[in-house]
Amino acid sequence: MPLVILGISAFYHDSAAVLLIDGEIIAAAQEERFTRIKHDSSFPQNAVNYVLQEAGLTYADITSVAFYDKPLLKFERLLETYHAFAPKGLLSFVTAIPLWLKDKLFIKGALKKRFSIDGKSPALLFPEHHLSHTASAYYPSPYQEAAILTVDGVGEWATTTICHGRGKEIRILMEQHFPHSVGLLYAAFTYYLGFKINEGEYKVMGLASYGNPESTEVSNFKEKIKADLVDIRTDGSILLNMKYFEFATELKMTNNKRWAALLSVNKREPDEELNQQHINLALAIQQVTEEIMISLARTAKRLTNSDNVVMAGGVALNCVANSRIQDEGIFKNIWIQPAAGDAGGALGAAYAAHHIYHDQEKINSSVDLMKGAYLGPGYDDKSILNTIKKHGALYEHYPDFTELATTVSELIADGKVIGWFQGRMEFGPRALGNRSILGDARNPLMQSIINRKIKFREDFRPFAPCVLEEDTHLYFKMNAPSPYMLFVKQVNDNLLKPHPPNYWELDMYTRLAYSRSTIPAVTHVDYSARVQTVNKHINPKLWQLLSAFKTLTGDGLLVNTSFNVKDEPIVCTPEDAYQDFLKTGLDVLVLGNYLLKK
Structure with missing residues (x-):
């Protein structure tokens, strides 16, 4: 019998479904493409229906269903964070809890009910969020051994991981935990510059290129960022100064008054004209992010001594930072998962199930297994x-x-x-x-x-x-x-x-x-x-x-x-x-x- 694994990501942003059969990617798609709701976070029912239809299969054929994170562990982080900052964040807590009680907390029971046939359901698996990112980067890559770097906002607790992949095995070497996050640092600047989080980061990266790299203002912004907002260690790990950030407990990213006092730039509203200060601030955080990513890459090299690095997580979509890592020559080869964000978590969850839970060997291929990322619906x-x-x-x-x-x-x-x-x-x-x-x-x-x-x-x-x-x-x-x-x-x-x-x-x-x-x-x-x-x-x-x-x-x-x-x-x-x-x-x-x- 073939090993049929359905990978799912849902309930945060960019929900998706992926189908693996004996380790081969048969189909993958984001729910937004079917519902026409950008970054749709709902359960990816349309995407699930599509990937099974592409393979000519039904629920009865599924061996395992893999969800891209551990909801209970994420809920634990939510409760511990609100408790640590109480009574601050009550409004955010009251807003978040109904969503958890409705969809997120009881996802295991909901999946079991959804996929059960005659009282039997496929194995339900819940790899951690960053393991899903790690698996999506390593298993479809063309390498049998590689350093693995995943950087995003936050999963359950992890925000950055460095791992080492060899054959079917993945070993965790280093983790950074919430609230100290490169992805959330960049998202905070995205928010402060008037763009939408989980979407506007591309705009900040594009805007940064309009900044003057020789500008005194850019240098000053970088000094203030590194002196007051984030402490960057030599290994690439960071500590955020949380008195400037409110994402842990509030419905916004930054303490706007403190940022304005520090940077002498007020928060830009979405419809406000962009000026050179905004542009130079975008360049400053882009350069700081590149500095962090290069340090993380050097640490990954030191810990693994590998010639290869693979990357995933939302920050791996920052193609300017990727190029800096490549140009530094830290590794001979670099491969990045094209669906590096949460949609790709569905792929990684399926791969983790295949190689770790089902103990299958990694496919040895000189080319990546993503098929050019052409994995969605086609029409005759x-x-x-x-x-x-x-x-x-x-x-x-x-x-x-x-x-x-x-x-x-x-x-x-x-x-x-x-x-x-x-x-x-x-x-x-x-x-x-x-x-x-x-x-x-x-x-x-x-x-x-x-x-x-x-x-x-x-x-x-x-x-x-x-x-x-x-x-x-x-x-x-x-x-x-x-x-x-x-x-x-x-x-x-x-x-x-x-x-x-x-x-x-x-x-x-x-x-x-x-x-x-x-x-x-x-x-x-x-x-x-x-x-x-x-x-x-x-x-x-x-x-x-x-x-x-x-x-x-x-x-x-x-x-x-x-x-x-x-x-x-x-x-x-x-x-x-x-x-x-x-x-x-x-x-x-x-x-x-x-x-x-x-």
């Missing part, structure tokens, strides 16, 4: 055509994909923006060429067009390039693949345009409007780019489109951003894609081999 031509006909839309059908790729590359070169819907949906926060919006990276107006007319989001948000893997060196200073868009690299010098002497003194939007390179739509203001390398065998259709564009223009790269609009999840179905096509400034929609124009 019949489903796509039904959607098109339901709306009475005009379309062109291209039985020959080579002809379609040529046509689309010509449209992109002509300045058109394409909604690109192919194959199985990506698992994790990044669109990697199957649910993407594509444009011409050479067009200096493309970033503004996509942000304003299609995504309806802030102008300062950067876009990533997808590039033929074999041509990466022609554009970027990098010597390793980046299939999951988790590393930032500098654009090659020969592509750069000289900037004015006062470049760093110009306001952010003036710098943004300046054409910095021959690929301006993907060259950020600090001359970097978050690169996705496209492999011919992992995503043959995107590779073929890039090749057609290269044949036409000489350049094998495009703008690639997720197919969604602000405050909406990435599209899942042909219907989702068609609705976004109607309500945005997209010029062309490609659904499989069907092409629709406005």
Whole structure:
């Protein structure tokens, strides 16, 4: 009988379900893609139904169900924290308890009831939160031995772990406990800068690049952060000064009065204009975070003496910090779980069940086991055509994909923006060429067009390039693949345009409007780019489109951003894609081999 394991994450943010059969990932998806509620935290029933359907299985076929953390241990931390700070935090306590009593505390009984058939239920397993992150980083990686670094906000008690994986075994070497957390430190700055926690961290990272690295203000901010907010030890462990933080007991992250007095910057409200102080503060916390992550990586190296490191947890989505670790040369090889956040916890829970509870050996593979992260629903031509006909839309059908790729590359070169819907949906926060919006990276107006007319989001948000893997060196200073868009690299010098002497003194939007390179739509203001390398065998259709564009223009790269609009999840179905096509400034929609124009 095959070993069928269902992994689940739920009730915090980014609920998801994953199915493993004999250690192979069959399917994985976030609940938000089905409900259309961004970061949906509800029980992932739609995702569970999908992953079982993808495998042609039912509840009766499940060997084990693995939930991504230990609710009782997390509840213990909640009670101990409120007790330690009592009577402070009463309002937060009263708000939190009903949610725990309704969904979180009795999850074992709820799972048993949900998955029982004729009074029998599969084994119910509850690996700790950081073990789920650790397993998601190590077991699908291409290494049989590696240091494992997981960094996030908080699980039950752990906020950072360093482990060592060898074969099927994982050994914990070091843990940092709540409330001292790199993820919560970064989240506090996200909140103070007026962005939404668990979503706005990307914005802070993007905003940081507009800061002047030579600025006295940035240096002063960093000094104050390290002197008063966080004590950083040489091994990368930290101590937060909790008189400045209120997340332990309150419904907000920071003591705003004390932060304002310390930093001489008031908390920014979400609708307030960004100024240079906000930008420099973002750069300061980004640099402090990078310093902590590099120290943690060095400690992981010292403790394991491994050539390899794998990473997961929400902070592992900070691609600038990832690149600093890579560029420091601490490890020969680095691999990061593309679904590094809580959605990936479902994957890690399933892997922990497979390798630890069921005592199965790690698969020995020279490539990672994530299948490019293309693990979600796919739709055949019949489903796509039904959607098109339901709306009475005009379309062109291209039985020959080579002809379609040529046509689309010509449209992109002509300045058109394409909604690109192919194959199985990506698992994790990044669109990697199957649910993407594509444009011409050479067009200096493309970033503004996509942000304003299609995504309806802030102008300062950067876009990533997808590039033929074999041509990466022609554009970027990098010597390793980046299939999951988790590393930032500098654009090659020969592509750069000289900037004015006062470049760093110009306001952010003036710098943004300046054409910095021959690929301006993907060259950020600090001359970097978050690169996705496209492999011919992992995503043959995107590779073929890039090749057609290269044949036409000489350049094998495009703008690639997720197919969604602000405050909406990435599209899942042909219907989702068609609705976004109607309500945005997209010029062309490609659904499989069907092409629709406005």
